[in-house]
Amino acid sequence: MLQLNFLREHTQEVIHRLEKRGNSNYKSLVEEAIELDKQKRDKQAETDGLLSELNKASKEIGMLMKSGDRKAADAAKAKIAEIKTSSQAMKQELTDLELRLHGVLTQIPNVPHALVPPGSTEDDNQVVETAGEIPVMSNDSKPHWELADEYNLIDFQLGVKIAGAGFPVYRGKGAKLQRALINFFLAEAEKSGYEEIIPPFLVNEDSGFGTGQLPDKEGQMYHVTEDDLYLIPTAEVPITNIYRDVILKADELPQKLCGYSPCFRREAGSYGKDVRGLNRLHQFEKVEIVQICKPEESYGLLDEMISHVKGILGKLELPYRVLRLCGGDLSFASAITYDFEVYSAAQKRWLEVSSVSNFETYQSNRLKCRFRGEEKKTALVHTLNGSAMALPRIMAALIENNQTENGIVIPEAIQTFTGFDKIDK
RNA sequence: GGAGAAGUGGCAGAGUGGUCGAAUGCACCGGUCUUGAAAACCGGCGUACUGAGAGGUACCGGGGGUUCGAAUCCCUCCUUCUCCGCCA
The missing domain is CATH 1.10.287.40 (Serine-tRNA synthetase, tRNA binding domain)
Structure with a gap:
């Protein structure tokens, strides 16, 4: 607000x-x-x-x-x-x-930062950086949903049977790779000074309002009407709401928190190739990073968070690009957002894997999260968050880009977490 | 899920219809004293809206009600504690 x-x-x-x-x-x-x-x-x-x-x-x-x-x-x-x-x-x-x-x-969105390019569609987003080598794949390279089946990593049909479309079942080395990635992301966040949180995965209405999901995006969340609780679409919601109705001391800032959680999204209206395989799911896993800080330091910390995400993608050896979202693509509460996309070599397309935003005082005004400055006066904090990272598309790009005739090669950085360096049949 | 008790400022804890936004203690901030510190003493010390200011208004778990007047009485919801039941 x-x-x-x-x-x-x-x-x-x-x-x-x-x-x-x-x-x-x-x-x-x-x-x-x-x-x-x-x-x-x-x-x-x-x-x-x-x-x-x-x-x-x-x-x-x-x-x-x-x-x-x-x-x-x-x-x-x-x-x-x-x-x-x-x-x-x-x-x-x-x-x-x-x-x-x-x-x-509550119907007025956040005011875009001066750097945000005007525009209404994703075509107007600015590519601010591209890094890594796009691998040259042979013609018979396969998309991840075929590989997932071939190597018995993910069973989409089974998920349909148990829950519905968009709820995949990870199994064997697929499940292990997923868990390894989560641990890797958390370890990286810890190295960067974030405190780990395991938050509630359901939140009340006040929390949904605090971060801006309610009242506008009601239809995006699963709502448990019996108890009037919402399944979280991201750990951002419960983690940022830790600071709802809180007045912090200036020297307690910045607060840096991270947390793993499953994320639930109804994704009403999605269709086509966008939803194939792991590209768009109703339930997925993510590690989120959150910072609460003084207004004057928020843009410096935004850069720090961007570097953090870049570092992870570099270690995963995935080619990526960074986009500065245009006004039309910017989320409701955000003042500026940088999206990270990795190149999925077999699908031959970029997949969004992270989104890092500065909300300035838009969320804190809703949350009533303030700090006490020099002259005992209170002022609203700035809030920032980013995915570091969302799992499914990282998984998709990893198995597609690293497929070989003799199996799928695991990047060195996560081998200590997986316990294996290759997935074969 | 059933029965009972309770929710007051950063914390502890008074206050059961009337100058109560709220005693007192601790914590915290400023000062005096001291070579320095401690102790002692003096002063300050919730949030928000509004006003140039003096000030005004609202808030004692949330919401509603009774009353000229509510922290205090009534209703309702939430939470915590104790006992019983159930359970990973």
Whole structure:
């Protein structure tokens, strides 16, 4: 959620910068928020004045009662009856205005950073870096879903039987490779100074709101209605919500946390080649990194997180590129996002494996996560997060790119985690 | 799941209808004293909105209600603790 005072003081700038997202609707939402805010504050002042009168009168009645002057007390009661009635009506109007304002504010996405390129589709994303050698594959190289079957690593059909499409069953060396990768990612995060967290995999509505999944993206999450809980779409949600309603000391920042979790996504509306094999799933595994920091250090830390992800991809010996997402591709809560894609040699396409974002104060304003600065005043923190990494597409690229006539070769960096250096039949 | 008890500021803990945003202690910050430290003493010490300021308003687990007035009474939900049951 954008901060109201920023919205007030930089209205035109906000409108202008939101244009990068390619949705003309935001201008009117911003203007509506400004107007509602003004009405709300006027109503607030009016209501406060009335309540002040009421409080004063109540105290006087109290004193009269104490001195035993019942008659005078009753007279005073009668006198403020009218004020009481109108204050109640006014309170109701104030509540309505607050709700409407809140409703509008939650529909306005974060303001894109100056570096974010304008544009509406993924074609407008900027490639800021490409690294690694794209392997030259023979013509009979196979996509990962065929390899997974051939080497008995993943059984997609079995998953359909047990749960449904998008819930694969990993088995044997497939399961071991997955687990090894998780441990490798966690070990890398630990080396970079992140504290490991195992969070709840279901969250309540407040948490969903705090990180921006609710109320807008309700349909993306699995909802357990019986208990009103949501299956997490990413560990970002529970981990960032650790800091909901928290005031940190300046010297406690930055906070660096990481965590492994399964991720559940309904992915309503996806179809075609995008969902083949491991490309898009309802349940997948991921290691997430999260930082909570002072505003002035967040862009430095964003670079640090980007380097962290690059380091991992380098060790996995996967060719990758880094994209700076355009306004139209930027997620709702993000100010700037860098996507990492690895090249999947047999599918001959780039697959997104990580997304690193700075949310600035957009999430912290919802979370009410602040820190106490130099002059004892509180200020909102910046929040950042990134995948490091999402498992399925890493797995897909690894087995496709490393397939040979005699099996699938495991990159050296993870051999200590797998306990084997090759997958064969 | 059943029965009972309880939820107050960073922590501990008073307060059961009326100058209570809340005693007191600890912690913390500033000062006096001291060569320095400790002790002692003095002062400060929740969050948010609003106002140029003085100040005003809201918040005592969440929500609702009674009342001129609620931390205090009522309803409801949540959480914690104790006992019983069940269980990885």
